[in-house]
Amino acid sequence: MSTPPFLTLPSCARALRVATTRGGFAALRAEPAGAVRGSALLVPGFTGSKEDFIALLEPLAAAGYRVTAIDQRGQYETGGPDDPAAYAVAALGADVRALSAALRAEAVAADGNGAGGRLHLLGHSLGGQVVREAVLAAEAEAVARPGGRGSLPWSSLTLMSTGPGPIDPAEAERTRLLVDVLPTMTLEEIWQVMQQLEEGGDRARRPGAEVAAFLHRRWLANVPQALITTGGHLVAAPDRVDELAATVTAGLPALVLSGVRDYAWPVPEQTAMAARLGARRVVVEDAGHSPNADQPAATAAALTAFWG
Numbered sequence: 001m002s003t004p005p006f007l008t009l010p011s012c013a014r015a016l017r018v019a020t021t022r023g024g025f026a027a028l029r030a031e032p033a034g035a036v037r038g039s040a041l042l043v044p045g046f047t048g049s050k051e052d053f054i055a056l057l058e059p060l061a062a063a064g065y066r067v068t069a070i071d072q073r074g075q076y077e078t079g080g081p082d083d084p085a086a087y088a089v090a091a092l093g094a095d096v097r098a099l100s101a102a103l104r105a106e107a108v109a110a111d112g113n114g115a116g117g118r119l120h121l122l123g124h125s126l127g128g129q130v131v132r133e134a135v136l137a138a139e140a141e142a143v144a145r146p147g148g149r150g151s152l153p154w155s156s157l158t159l160m161s162t163g164p165g166p167i168d169p170a171e172a173e174r175t176r177l178l179v180d181v182l183p184t185m186t187l188e189e190i191w192q193v194m195q196q197l198e199e200g201g202d203r204a205r206r207p208g209a210e211v212a213a214f215l216h217r218r219w220l221a222n223v224p225q226a227l228i229t230t231g232g233h234l235v236a237a238p239d240r241v242d243e244l245a246a247t248v249t250a251g252l253p254a255l256v257l258s259g260v261r262d263y264a265w266p267v268p269e270q271t272a273m274a275a276r277l278g279a280r281r282v283v284v285e286d287a288g289h290s291p292n293a294d295q296p297a298a299t300a301a302a303l304t305a306f307w308g
Contacts, residue, residue, distance in 0.1 A: 002045065002052040002124070002290040003207050007214055010058035018068065020098035026050065026077035030057035030067040037064035038118035038155065038307060039107050041099060044069070045125025045161075046175075046230055049076040049218055052124065055296035056303075063304040065120075068103055072130070074226025076218045087229035089237075093133030096121070100134070100153050118155040120307050124292060125264060126230055128162025129237055132244055139247045156307060157248075158255045161289050163265030164273045165239040171264050172235040179231040182224050191219050245277045254279035255306045259287030259294060280306060 009015070013030040028050045040060065042053045053069040060067045071078040073086060073095055080086050100119060107117045123131030138152050166172060181190060198206075207215065248254045256274035258267055260283055267283065274281040282302045287294035 001047040001215065001219075002293055003211060003215065004051045004054045005211075005293055005296070007051060007054065007210060009054070010061075012061040013054075013057045018070065018099060018102055020095070020102045022095050022098040023073075024078075025073075025095070025099060026071040028054065028057060028069045030061040030065075032061045032064045032066060035064060036066055036107075036111055038120055039066040039103055040068070040120040040122060040303075040307070041096070041103055042067065042069040043096060043121075043123040043127035043131055044072060044075065045123075045127045046234060047075075047219070047222065047227070048124065048127070051076075051214070051218075052290065053292055056292050056300050059297060059300035060303065063300070063308075065304070065307065066107065068099075070099060072127070072226075074223035074230075076221045079221075080223045080226060082223070082225045084225055084229045087223075087226045089130055089133045089230075089233050090137070092130045092230075093137055096123075096131055096134035097138060097153075104153055119153060120156045120158070120303075121154045122158040122160060122303070123162060124160045125162055125289065126234060128159040129233070131157065132159070132162075132240060135247055135252065136240060136243055139250070152247075152252055154252065156253045156255065158257060158303065158306065159273075159279075160257045160292065161259065161262055161264065161270075163269050164241045164276070165237050167234045167237075167264045168266060175231045175235050179228050179235075182228050187220050187222060187224065191216060241273055241276045248277050248279060253306070255282065255302075256280070257282045257284065257291065257299070257302060259284050259289065259291045261287075262289045264289055282306075 013028055016027055016029050017024040018027045044052045049071045050069040057067055074080040104119055121131050254277050256279045258270045284291040284295050284298050291299045
């Protein structure tokens with residue numbers, strides 16, 4: 001799971017709930033002190049939350065971007081039902097579209113139709129496949145509109161540490177184990193097993209007490225059915241890159257960003273995906289599956305260069 005380097009919000013940020021046509025979503029919002037160059041929606045991955053992006057909030061706001069990081073449905077402080085259909089990738093993509101509409105409406109109300117109305121979309125890990133689903137659904141609607149193709153609500157798309165299809169086989173096996181035990185064990189029981197498995201790991205890389213307590217609290221707040229459904233997706237995800245490439249070709253700029261190592265999707269696989277998309281490719285040095293947490297300054301610089 002992604003581990004934030006700290007939990008204290010910068011002075012430019014606050015916690016809030018974003019109201020949408022599909023319900024409310026827990027979020028962190030960072031506001032620039034000066035002119036707004038654009039807005040960004042950041043979508044976390046499997047077992048993650050809005051806090052995974054906490055180290056990006058200040059540098060992105062300092063660069064002029066109004067940033068909203070969210071908990072997806074079933075994650076941490078957003079919550080959700082026990083209905084598996086609520087966590088299908090298509091349903092989560094519909095959530096992203098509703099969030100995007102709400103954020104664009106906010107931006108237009110605050111800034112008119114100026115630069116602040118430009119919305120950049122980013123998905124991390126599983127979140128990358130969720131935002132891909134949102135873009136493909138919006139593209140299908142745009143093409144079907146009477147009178148010709150309509151425009152999409154986003155100015156760019158960033159896929160961070162995500163891949164074209166299923167996760168790496170070794171990670172898929174661990175995810176299948178989790179999915180299999182979730183109906184028979186409590187989240188606390190699973191947490192204790194995970195802690196025992198990590199006892200032999202690198203102690204220098206273990207989080208401090210505050211972050212460790214947060215990770216435990218966040219894990220227990222997951223909706224188990226959300227983990228079952230999204231975990232099942234990760235081990236059998238379809239490859240929809242060619243469909244997405246058509247959207248990129250039609251005018252949606254795309255960036256594929258990762259660290260130099262990744263346990264979920266091999267880095268060469270992500271590079272090949274970028275080539276298939278015709279997307280910009282950035283590899284962040286000294287970073288793993290979560291460059292947003294491992295190297296936030298370099299990640300923020302890459303994002304602002306792309307958005308700008």
